[in-house]
Amino acid sequence: MSADLAAMKRIVVKIGSALLVDTRRQTLNRTWLHALGDDLARLRARGQEVIVVSSGAIALGRNVLGLGGGVLQLEESQAAAAVGQVSLAHAYQSVLAERGISAAQVLLTLSDTEQRRRYLNARNTISALLRLGALPVINENDTVATSEIRYGDNDRLAARVAGMVSADCLVLLSDVDGLHTGSPVRNPDAELIADVHAITPEITAVAGDSDTRVGSGGMVSKLEAARIVLGAGCQMVIAKGSVLHPLSRLEEGGLRTWFHTSASPLAARKSWIAGSLEPAGLLTIDAGAVRALKRGKSLLPAGVSAVTGDFARGDAVRVCAAGGAELARGLVAYDCHDAARIIGHKSREIEAILGYRGRDEIIHRDDLVLTG
Ligand code: GLU
Secondary structure, three states, X not given: OOOOHHHOOEEEXXXXXXXXXXXXXXXXXXXXXXXXXXXXXXXXXXXXXXXXXXXXXXXXXXXXXXXXXXXXOHHHHHHHHHHHHHHHHHHHHHHHHXXXXXXXXXXXXXXXHHOHHHHHHHHHHHHHHHHOOOEEEEEEOOOOOOHHHOOOOHHHHHHHHHHHOOOOEEEEEEOOOOOEOOOOOOOOOOOEOOEEOOOOHHHHHHHHHOOOOOOOOOHHHHHHHHHHHHHOOOEEEEEEOOOOOHHHHHHOOOOEEEEOOOOOHHXXXXXXXXXXXXXXXXXXXXXXXXXXXXXXXXXXXXXXXXXXXXXXXXXXXXXXXXXXXXXXXXXXXOOHHHHHHHOOOOHHHHHHHHOOOOOOOOEOHHHEEEOO
């Protein structure tokens, strides 16, 4: 896929605290945020789906609580985040509303992206928000995430989100132009690396050398983000965010580092489903469903004749024809109990049988890969 922002369908944009918050005065950079709002509205008007992952809660809240500029204890930063997140969400809401866009606040913890059921819930909610035209604004749920289970930096959170929603591109807006051959601060000869096609030991080494800061948001965490997204078939770009209209500048050929992958999000997801998951159950399907699957359709409850195994919603299951031959694997949209009750029935009967309105498909075609 080409490294062209205009060609991407689903884009995650990560915004660091240093861009949004004037660190000296600890107030919001309103002019910058308005310019970003213009950029986001332009992408959306072009038909692109946009998700923002924004930091800034702690930076905004610490001033209000009189916590000063020094290093905070964990509970102090959590308290600051609780205060600052309100202002942060409000700032996005008003800037986006002026451009006719509804902002949706989503706060995630590490376990929301690591545990399959929570992961699926978060994925489905974010997909629904995009379908309904809202712009999700995501941050870590700092107030409940304790140190051992924290992301701590939004580079990795943004990368997990990009993988989770099968984004085509992750944009990390940073205070540097991209990855350099050395520290751009200490070494004036350090050159920008415009394109990275593989994360080699040399690239890892220069990221360590070029780091100008410790802790969250450094080049090492950005490379970690690249490892996560490239494996999920998502391209990544690091670009300077501190200019006004940073996304327009990126499109106009501004300095940046693109991290390329030849995979696509759907292909990466399908190989993950086919290869790395231990199936927890088995759905046996009739001849009509076999034909439908081979034509690339989803699996509907009506085509399933038997359910075996003890599985939860979102688990991987095998899909076999009546004779027992494996045909496909997929992530099932119902647990084994509910699946057993709806098989053989039309999708419109699901609500009456289960008492809630689940998905029409027992395995959606995006969650299904033919193996036989
Ligand atoms: N979640 C933190 C905040 O909103 C920021 C984490 C980071 O620095 O990336 O303040």
